[in-house]
Amino acid sequence: MECKKEQNKQECTCTYDCAVKGMCCDCIRFHRERGEIPGCLFPSEAEATYDRSIRKFVEVWQKRV
Secondary structure (H helix, E strand, C coil), X not given: CCCCHXXXXXXXXXXXXXXXXXXXXXXXXXXXXXXECCHHHCCHHXXXXXXXXXXXXXXXXXXXX
């Protein structure tokens, strides 16, 4: 399967510029290895804190339900 890096970068809501931006498989692997969630899965105000913890993810989404 061909990576759609440039298309992914255009659609990615993560504001942090890193070496794996646009390479979703690598991004997920990177964060999973650190016990984190990728920034693109957070609402924009929470993503801007750069807290990628699972705790923060649950906290943010519980408030929105």
